[in-house]
Amino acid sequence: MTVRTTVVAILLVMAFAAGVKPITAQQSGPVVVVETSAGAFAFETFPEDAPKTVAHILELVRAGFYDGQRFHRVIPGFVVQCGDPQTRNLEKAADWGRGEAASSGKPIGLSEMSKKRLNVKGAVGVSHMGDPSKADSQIYVTLADRPDLNGRYTVFGRIVAGADVPERIQKGDLITRMYVRQ
Secondary structure: OOOOHHHHHOOOOOOOOOOOOOOOOOOOOEEEEEEEEEEEEEEEOOOOHHHHHHHHHHHHHOOOOOOEEEEEEEEEOOOEEEOOOOHHHHHHHHHHHOOOOHOOOOOOOOOOOOOOOOOOOOOOOOOOOHHHHHHHOEEEEOOOOHHOOOOOEEEEEEEOOOOOHHHHOOOOOEEEEEEOOO
């Protein structure tokens, strides 16, 4: 046995004896499936990094809050966004994404921004109107790396299936169903 191998073995025994747990890959959280008129996509959530945000969004998803809504903001090469219950009414299209009625009415109450979770292509985050603690039900998917959004919005998930679907979404496309995959 070489000196190096002996030292590594001693360090491992000492770490085990001290109760240090080995480093393991971070487990992903619940996966949300979004079925739309443009196709379906899924995103995993990051409950370890944004626990209150993930819990809030999952509660809305499980309650059927997003079902029947439409994408109200679509900017090619930037984002697609949903989460405004007003979008169920086509006559209110001019108000989509705006005002107090454009959310569930129960803000998360704090910001969980992380330098670990960035606005890269396929990131899923919560939007807000200037105050991160007032983020609520409006969620977005980035269509490209957007470092200009880092430190301004909480990223709580990332696309894991159907990554091409958000790029096909048009303003007004329907969310037929959103659910947590079991």
